[in-house]
Amino acid sequence: MKVQKGWSCSVFFLFYMTHFAWTQKFDVIGPSTDIFALLGEDVTLPASLSPPLNAQGFEVMWVQKDLQSVVLLYQDFRIRNEYQIQAFKGRTSLFPEELVSGNVSLRLQDVHISDGGLYRCLVASGQWNEDAHLTLNVEVVGTQPSISISTTEDQQTRLECSSEKWSSQPEVTWRDMNGVDVTSQSTLTVQRDDEGLLRVNSVIPIKWEFNVFSCLMRSNTTRPAYQSKMGVYVFSPNVSGWSVVFWLLMALCVTATVLLILKWRRMRRESRNC
Numbered sequence: 120m121k122v123q124k125g126w127s128c129s130v131f132f133l134f135y136m137t138h139f140a141w142t143q144k145f146d147v148i149g150p151s152t153d154i155f156a157l158l159g160e161d162v163t164l165p166a167s168l169s170p171p172l173n174a175q176g177f178e179v180m181w182v183q184k185d186l187q188s189v190v191l192l193y194q195d196f197r198i199r200n201e202y203q204i205q206a207f208k209g210r211t212s213l214f215p216e217e218l219v220s221g222n223v224s225l226r227l228q229d230v231h232i233s234d235g236g237l238y239r240c241l242v243a244s245g246q247w248n249e250d251a252h253l254t255l256n257v258e259v260v261g262t263q264p265s266i267s268i269s270t271t272e273d274q275q276t277r278l279e280c281s282s283e284k285w286s287s288q289p290e291v292t293w294r295d296m297n298g299v300d301v302t303s304q305s306t307l308t309v310q311r312d313d314e315g316l317l318r319v320n321s322v323i324p325i326k327w328e329f330n331v332f333s334c335l336m337r338s339n340t341t342r343p344a345y346q347s348k349m350g351v352y353v354f355s356p357n358v359s360g361w362s363v364v365f366w367l368l369m370a371l372c373v374t375a376t377v378l379l380i381l382k383w384r385r386m387r388r389e390s391r392n393c
């Protein structure tokens with residue numbers, strides 16, 4: 120009788136534990152800020168359960184924008200590819216070894232521009248469900264800036280630094296030979312192309328004297344500054360074609376004169392010696 124009582128007690132305890140585990144409430148915790156990814160990169164969209172329950176037996180669904188666009192569905196202990204929308208085929212996964220600790224983050228490979236936007240992560244335990252959202256911003260870093268020189272109608276010489284295919288407006292910085300920031304003298308124009316990406320032009324007037332200019336374009340989003348592009352322009356008005364010819368002729372004249380004088384002196388010395 121005693122033994123039986125102990126046994127039923129532990130059965131009850133086991134039942135209670137399982138029941139407790141399956142009805143336990145949880146939150147899905149997403150990131151507190153937007154996620155940034157460069158075009159073509161792989162990115163992790165973080166989400167985890169709090170408390171960190173084992174999510175292996177749960178249903179995890181990542182959707183984009185509306186509930187119809189299934190990015191990934193995990194159900195019955197496996198990924199259900201048949202529900203995934205075409206745009207994400209072969210590019211998504213969970214971290215299987217992390218599910219046990221409630222980490223339901225999504226791995227997204229080879230980020231496309233169209234991947235940007237709102238995501239929701241829904242987790243259901245059978246008795247309880249919760250979700251989290253996050254925003255993915257896909258950044259495109261523009262082309263290498265190219266610098267060209269032009270002269271306006273009123274004889275003003277100016278440099279124009281252009282770059283295209285930026286997803287967000289970059290910060291433009293002009294510096295001269297001494298590293299001085301001369302950006303305040305420049306004017307910026309931004310146009311949107313057919314793809315929705317930005318074409319950026321910055322124009323700066325320059326003086327007719329030797330100088331070296333750099334034009335730095337840098338994405339101003341929260342990520343580090345490595346996504347910047349720079350162009351350099353050496354402005355040297357004195358090394359134009361004509362001035363080279365002029366200085367060459369000048370040098371020839373000087374040399375010839377020196378040689379003539381030397382020769383003349385030698386001739387005079389020789390004639391005196393005679």
Ligand SMILES: *[C@@H]1O[C@H](CO)[C@@H](O)[C@H](O)[C@H]1NC(C)=O
Nearest residue numbers: 163165166167214217222224
């Ligand atoms: C979830 O797992 C991934 C891959 O190991 C890791 O990068 C991420 O930091 C984890 N997230 C949390 C909240 O532990």
Ligand SMILES: *[C@@H]1O[C@H](CO)[C@@H](O)[C@H](O)[C@H]1NC(C)=O
Nearest residue numbers: 287288289290338339340341
């Ligand atoms: C980035 O630049 C844009 C336009 O110049 C500005 O509206 C935005 O606030 C800037 N963002 C940051 C994080 O500095």
